Amino acid sequence: MPQMSNRIQQFTDSVIRRMTRISDSCGAINLSQGFPDFPPPKELTEALKFVADHGPHQYSVTYGADNLRKAIAKKAAPTLNHTVSAENEVLVTCGSTEAMMCAMMTICNPGDKVAIFSPFYENYMADTILCGAEPVFIPLVPPEYTFDIALLEQAFQQGAKVLVLCNPSNPCGKVFSRQELEQIAALAIQYDAFVITDEVYEHIIYQPYKHIAMASLPGMWERTVTCNSFSKTYAITGWRLGYLIAPADITDGARKVHDFLTVGAPAPLQEAVIAGLQLPGSYYQDMQQLYTQKRQFFLDGLDRLGIAHNTPQATYYVMLDISRWLALPQFSGWTDLQFCEWMTEKIGVAAVPGSSFFREPVNHLIRLHFAREEETLVVALKRLEKLAKM
Secondary structure, eight states: OOOOOSGGGSSOSOHHHHHHHHHHHHTOEEOSSOOOSSOOOHHHHHHHHHHHHHOOOSOOOTTOOHHHHHHHHHHHHHHHTSOOOTTTSEEEESHHHHHHHHHHHHHOOTTOEEEEEESOOTHHHHHHHHTTOEEEEEEOBTTTTBOOHHHHHHHHHTTEEEEEEESSOTTTOOOOOHHHHHHHHHHHHHTTOEEEEEOTTTTSBOTTOOOOOGGGSTTTGGGEEEEEESTTTTTOGGGOOEEEEOOHHHHHHHHHHHHHHTSOOOHHHHHHHHHHHTSOHHHHHHHHHHHHHHHHHHHHHHHHHTOOBOOOSBSSEEEEEOHHHHTSGGGTTOOHHHHHHHIIIIISEEOEEGGGTOSSOOOSEEEEEOOSOHHHHHHHHHHHHHHHTO
């Protein structure tokens, strides 16, 4: 038999989604994969009901329905400080996951270097490898997840063609400050590099932190590809709708890739999601308040249990420090993955091992999320009491 490709030997399946399968198999509370257990805004579900009866049910324009692209362009323009052309600068994708892959395949040639902050969302390394490129990692140092600008410059000096920037950051909840973004922008311009941004958590952010889009900075529109999604903002992770915004020449290339990857995003869902983009600004304020309350509730619960954790500036993820348990004899020599598998089965709460996000040898952190109804979080914290007493 012939051998399969070398590229698939360089990464595993998604550890995040693997933990969901393990959670489902043993009836645990799934705080691993980041999706809410509460419904989308009624405006979206009502729109979906209407579309079910009235269509469209056939292909839309490959690179996105015209009315959806116009709605995206209108919403994104103030954030990006740019009058976005729906005709030439927007691509609708099957989630931001596909947007990222389209961006990477449009920009990268085999052998190119891709700079990635670590910890990172696991797809970034797989995307890089699938493009035949080489990842170069720049550590974000816990607990504040700061970075050394000299190490980033070193990556560009080594030939990094593009930086992948998740802002706000999954998994650590970091919001990059304007000063940090300006430092990154200055290096991208100096070394004539691209920046691909993942901004799916732009609306899940806590005071006093502010989301600033990289493309909005002087000189950065021309070299930035902004990837985003409706999944987290409207609690519709299963709809698999995202988008890419970039200068026309980059968008044109991404549309070619998208055309042969997926043909197009689901037309009925494209039509229905427009209702979300038409929601008033108060929706985003209310959502921010909702997640602020959930964060406070869950972190207060962890504090009462004496479980060490970071305080995320954005997103709905929190990193827990499991060092004290790994030091116990019964867990001697365990990896964080083994601990998460045990915790899912024996404690009944599913988490993601931190090592799946870090390039550095990090084995003492795990990620939980709190995008759950309060009663679910109450039960999860009750189950974690058993862990805390060990």
